[in-house]
Amino acid sequence: MYAIFKREFLSYFRSPVGYVAIAIFSFLSGFIFYAQFSDGAVNIGSEVIALRSFFVVIVPIITMGLLSEDKKRGTDILYYTTPVSLFNVVVGKVLAAFTLYVVMFLNVIIHIFVTIGFGGTFGIGSFGTIVVFFFMAFMFISIGLFASAITDSQIISAIVSFIIILFTQLISQFAGYIGTAVNSIASSLGIKEGLASSMGIAIKNAVAWLDPFAKTQDFRLGIFSVSALVFLVSVGVLFLYLTFRVLEKKRWSQS
Amino acid sequence: MIMSTNNAKQQKKSSDSRADKLKFYSIGSVVLLIGIILLVNVLFDGIFGKALTFDFSDSGQNSVSQDSINYINTLPADAKIRVVGLFDKPEQVSDTQYQYIVPLLDDYVKNSNGRISVEYINPVTHPTIITQLDPSNSHDLASKNGCYVIEYNGKIKVVSPIDCYSYDEQYLYQGMYYVIGNNTEFTFTNAMYVLTQGYSCKAYVVTGLEEEGVEYITKIMDSMSIEVAELQVSDNFVIPEDCDILVLAGPNTDITEKMYVAMTDYISNGGKMLISVNYSLKNVGENYVRLNKLTNQMNISIEPSLISENDPGYQRGGYTVDSVVTVADEFSSYSSIRLLHSTYARSIKAISNPNSGAKASPLLLTSNNASAVIVDQNGNAVAGSDVTGQFNVAMYAANEGADPAKMFVFGTLNFTADDYIGAYGLNDSNVDFFRSCIRELASSKTSNGLNIMTKSVDNYSLDKNMSTTSAATAMLVIFMIVIPVLLIALAVIVYTKRKNL
Known part of the structure; x- marks a missing residue:
């Protein structure tokens, strides 16, 4: 796993991808800080909470080539022929992308020191x-890795992860539309207005419950919710497993 | 030949069957995992969600204080307080007027053991909620969109988000007053307290004399379980029989003859009054002749002069009209500190005539080196500055007897005016002193109420001396230009060197 992690992490800096991703992050975080x-x-x-909005731009850049590039070159055959488990391959690649995010985050660490130096505060709520x-x-990198696993084109991989992440950002809006649609459909089917409205609200709440941005919005107010973290880890693990299954599929479909 | 074809077919069949099994296993395991994840999250959110939510804010703004929890615990186990927000629950509360309210209400629910519930019901989609909460329509809830309604045993109180903050009304920022204090818990807990305990007495606040605003003293008295109503100036001015306390806060014009007669009658029958005036450019020409005749009956005189504090130790920021004042020894228990804040104070004097049965006492005093000056409409001193000594900024008078008339007269508005209390918050010592005065007037009729404090709004300000425009420009250059450009340059170098590898 360490070998895969090392190879992937260093590959970010042997190509322009890592530098460009960090440059974009620096510019965006610098803009918010300024x-x-x-x-x-x-x-x-x-x-930090505002920076979540830019996952949609940065994650596709750093994850698009993680698996699709190997598929394109045909080097993905090594996953199946070397004595390294697919699990280690998946985890090693996620860790590499995650570590790049940690490197990017050094920008914010510098901002913290500047803030304290200029008489500002950095409390536990911000932590x-x-x-x-x-x-x-972690969650979005897992989504990006999954997008990279389903295609051998980096562009398609980036577009797929972009769309999925964008969708997660708009879940609350979609929830409203879906709730209204359910309400209208139920009313047109002759269901009583109160019940139709309750159905619409229930569906809306159920869909909105999946919104990771809404779940984590209040962290900036100092509210620390463990259940939000559990949700993020769960979704991340789900997409890692999906990635694992996509890679595993090649093994049995070839047989 | 036929045998080898059959073997190949058999192998393929066996291989297809294995692939189908693996495919089934693969899809089945994904579906199972999604189910497990959904179940775990729903259960975790439902069972531990609130318990495992922590308030890490610096001022504890998302948590109810121990005072509120203690009060909630005194309620019967079957008590049901229903808080209804007359709007859809906001999906994102940050940077909205609900950002300190929604999380705090969740914490009320968490700490109430089922006594408090919070719902969000939009009257537009659920119109029946209006008649359900207010069958007699006495609160006009249809016009209270965006407000909260607290309901207990059929009684309701309406809380507007605006009620939940203290504002510095001297500074407008982007068209809004600057929020300096968070009174959300103060407002909600006191509203619940009043609903569950009931009012202990009733105060009337006189309006219509160009006064400076009575919103905050209304809130403060309401939090002391005193029902507050406005008493408008009119040709038929009458003080209602249920008036336990009459407040005349910051009038800029004198009372009418009709009011004078009514108030004289009220005082002579053991009435309790609190009067506050000041000496500002709005009222330098106002001598309050009738109001003086009224206070004279309690041996107190409101003077037409501005107190100028000459002792630098008492001045605030070097201003003679903005100073600290000392609480008289007799009233030291009214405040935890002896030095309070006074601005543009009018001198209040004791007179020995005409009521020998009333005892007037100094309440708030200047230093021994103050003077009383008379100024013109432009604020220029025209007389009196050469006489120095100690002056009263406020006095208290009480008649003798079992249920005597009582009167507080303040020569400054720093104890009653909205712009002062809004700027300094409900924890301010002047406000604390005002509460003590009201308790004295209400005597045994009022309970001590709850002591919920204003919470500070989180402050992320930088040192103003350091965060200059040039420093901001430096941040712009370093973080938005230098670092990104250096990284892009590195990317170009790496690309150029490795493109042919």
């Missing part, structure tokens, strides 16, 4: 947002 700094008040928690940021990074 906007707060120029207002005379810096809340690192708000900065909570950093914790949840890395949990979300």
Whole structure:
């Protein structure tokens, strides 16, 4: 696993991908930091929570080639022929992408020191947002890895992960539309107005419950919810397992 | 030949069968995992979700205090307090007026052992909620969209999000007053307290004399389980019989003759009054002749002069009209600290005539080196500055007898005005002193109520001396230009060197 991790992590810096991803992250985090700094008040928690919005841009960049590139070159045959388990391959690649995120996050660490140096505060509430940021990074990297596993094209992989991550950002809006649609359909089927409305609300709440952004929004207020972290880990593990199954499929479908 | 074809077919069949089994196992295991994950999350969220949610905010703004928990625990186990938000529950509360309210209400539920429930019901989609909460429509809930309604045993109180904050009304920021204090817990717990315990007495606040605003003193008295109602100035001004306390806070014009007669009658029958005036450019020409005639009956006189504090040790920021004042020894128990805050104070004097049965006492005092000056409409001193000594900024008077008339007269508005209390918050010592005065007037009728404090709003301000415009520009250059450009340059170098490998 360590060999795969090392190879993948160093490969980010043997190509422009790692530098470009870090540059984009630096620019975006720098913009948020500067906007707060120029207002005379810096809340690192708000900065970190705002940075979640850019997973949709950065995650596809750093995960698009993780498995699809090997498929394209045909080197993925090594997964099946070397004495390394597929599990180790998947975990090693996720860890490499995750470590790149840690490197990117050094920008925010610098912002924290600057904030403290300029008389600002960095409380435990802000620390909570950093914790949840890395949990979300794990979840989205898992999604990106899955997108990379289902195709041999880096572009398609990036588009798929972009769409999935974008969808997670818009779940709450979709939930509203779905709730309204269910309400309308139920009403048109002759169901009583109160019941139809309750059905719409129930469906809306059920869909909105899946929104990772809504679950973690209050961390910036100092609210630390363990169940939100459990949710993020669960979804991350699910996509890792899906990735594992996609790779495993090649083994038995070839047989 | 035929045999080898059969073997191949058999092998293929066996292989297909194994592949089908693996495919079935693969899909089945994914479906099973999704089911397990959903189940675990739903159960975890439902059972441990609230218990494993922690408030790490610096001021504890998302948690109810021990005072509130103690009060909730005194309620009967079967008590049901229903909090209904008349709107859809906000999906994201950050940077909205609900950001300190929604999480705190969740914490009420968590700590109430089922006594408190919180719901969000939008009257637009569920119109019946209006008549359900307020059958007599006495609160006009249809117009209270965005507010919370607290219901207990058929009685309701309406809480607007605006009630949950203290504002510095001297500073507008982006069209809004700057929020300086979080009173969410104060507002909700006191509203529940009043609903469950009932009001102990009733105060009337006189309005219509160009006064400076009475919103905060209304909130404060309400939190002391005193029902507060406004008493409008009119040609038929009458003080209601159920008036236990009459408050005249910050009038900029004198009372009418009709009011004078009514208030004289009220005082002579053992009425309790609190009066506050000041000396500002709005009222330098107002001598409050009738109001003075009223206070004279309790041996107190409101002087037409501005107190100028000459002792630098008493001045605040070097201003003679913004100073600290000392609480008189007799009233030291009214406040935890002896030095309170006064601005633009009018001198209050004791007179020995005409009521020999009333005893007037100094309440708040200047230093021994103050003076009383008379200023013109432009704020220029025209007389009186050469006489120095100690002056009263507030006085208290009480008649003798079993249920005597009582009167507090303040020469400053720093104990009653909205702009002062809004700026300094409900924890301020002046507010604490005001509460003590109200308790004295209400005597045994009021309970001590609850002592819920204003919470500070999290402050992320940088040192103003260091976070200058040039420092901000440096941040812009370093974090948005230098670092990203250096990284892009590295990317170009790596690409150039390795493109042919």
